[in-house]
Amino acid sequence: MAILYKFTCSCGYQTNACDGKDGCFFVDTLTMTCGRCKELHDVTVRTYERTPLETRGKGTDVAPICPSCGSGDQLTRWKTEGWFRVRPCPKCGKRMSKVGMLALID
Numbered sequence: 001m002a003i004l005y006k007f008t009c010s011c012g013y014q015t016n017a018c019d020g021k022d023g024c025f026f027v028d029t030l031t032m033t034c035g036r037c038k039e040l041h042d043v044t045v046r047t048y049e050r051t052p053l054e055t056r057g058k059g060t061d062v063a064p065i066c067p068s069c070g071s072g073d074q075l076t077r078w079k080t081e082g083w084f085r086v087r088p089c090p091k092c093g094k095r096m097s098k099v100g101m102l103a104l105i106d
């Protein structure tokens, strides 16, 4: 189960993301910014064998790849955790605001 949030920035950029570490049935995702295309993405970092949810299979780490440009070398983890939850806008670097919950994905 993953929760999708909407984020907006004063520069006009807006996007939907899971706000940090989350996972759906068979994948774990991390919210990351791509320095190449300046977009925020939920990127798959781990996949699981398809087993019933209660006995979630062993995970396999996968190299994060930006879904927009197909490259992983410019991806950095979005700052959503710890004392300093900056959530910087990938376009202008200002702090983005969480404006609401969009959907539960399962």
Ligand SMILES: [Zn+2]
Pocket (backbone or CB within 6 Å): 034, 035, 036, 037, 038, 066, 067, 068, 069, 070, 071
């Ligand atoms: Zn990219």
Ligand SMILES: [Zn+2]
Pocket (backbone or CB within 6 Å): 009, 010, 011, 012, 013, 089, 090, 091, 092, 093, 094
């Ligand atoms: Zn911005």
